[in-house]
Every structure is written in structure tokens, then in C-alpha cells.
Amino acid sequence: MISFFVIETGLPQDGDRNQHSLRWENTLLDVFFNAGHIVCNAPILRLETKPEGDFLQSSALDMEEEALNGGVDYIVLAHLDYSQGSQTPLEISFLIYRVRGRAKILERRITGKTYRSAADETDDLKIIVGELVPYLN
Numbered sequence: 001m002i003s004f005f006v007i008e009t010g011l012p013q014d015g016d017r018n019q020h021s022l023r024w025e026n027t028l029l030d031v032f033f034n035a036g037h038i039v040c041n042a043p044i045l046r047l048e049t050k051p052e053g054d055f056l057q058s059s060a061l062d063m064e065e066e067a068l069n070g071g072v073d074y075i076v077l078a079h080l081d082y083s084q085g086s087q088t089p090l091e092i093s094f095l096i097y098r099v100r101g102r103a104k105i106l107e108r109r110i111t112g113k114t115y116r117s118a119a120d121e122t123d124d125l126k127i128i129v130g131e132l133v134p135y136l137n
Contacts, residue, residue, distance in 0.1 A: 001037070003070075004032075004039065004078070005041070005045065006045070007077060008021050008044060009046075009047050009048070009079065009081050011046055013046060013048065017044070021044050021080055023118070029041060032129075032133065035130075072099050074097065074098055076095070076096050078094055079092065079095070081093070081112075089112040091110070091112055093107070095107050106132070110128065
């Protein structure tokens with residue numbers, strides 16, 4: 001089982017849901033489910049600033065025991081950084097952890113971009129997320 005966490009930074013705490021974040025969350029769930037994984041997710045977490053150091057520990061996601069008891073094998077964090085007042089993420093970071101032993105399997109950063117349409121964005125996100133699947137097979 002894979003548990004997904006989408007974390008936003010750089011957006012106002014009282015702001016509305018961000019459509020780009022929702023697309024990332026939905027694409028992560030869809031791509032991994034279609035690849036044969038059991039998936040679950042937590043609500044999108046909005047933080048004022050990017051945590052320093054180990055993201056899993058510093059972002060208050062210390063749930064190793066709970067995850068193990070729930071049957072979660074892997075945690076995938078997608079950090080969307082919306083700095084400088086942008087409504088699209090300027091940088092996206094992926095961190096993949098094996099829950100047992102809290103081993104970091106992958107850390108990858110990509111630069112965000114704008115798209116002509118929501119459909120173009122979704123198509124591109126499927127390609128990006130699809131590149132993460134082999135790390136969990």
C-alpha cells in the first residue's frame with residue numbers, strides 16, 4: 001500500500017483549494033492505482049514555509065507506527081512550492097520513503113511550468129508521475 005501526501009508551501013493559509021494541487025493529488029492516485037498499487041491519501045497539507053532538513057520528520061508527518069499498523073509500505077510526498085505569489089507551483093519535489101526502517105528511496109525536484117489547458121497539464125503530470133512508479137515495483 002502506498003500513502004500519498006501533497007504538501008503546499010507559499011500559499012495563503014486562508015486561501016481556497018488550489019486546482020493544480022488537486023490535479024497533482026488525483027494524478028498520483030490514478031497513476032499508481034492503474035499500475036496495480038493499493039493507494040490512500042491524506043488531505044492536502046498547506047504550510048507557510050518549506051520545512052528544513054528531513055521533510056518527513058519536520059513536516060509533522062511522524063506516523064511510522066500508524067502507517068505500519070494500517071498496512072502502508074511506502075509514503076510518497078509531493079511538495080508543491082508556490083513561492084512569490086504564484087498560483088502554479090514553481091518547484092515540485094518528490095520524496096519516496098519505505099515506511100519500515102524509514103528509508104528514503106528517492107528524492108527528485110522538477111521545475112514547475114504553466115500549461116495551455118487543464119488537459120495538457122494532466123497529460124504532462126501523468127508522464128511525470130509515471131516515472132516514479134518503477135521505484136515502487
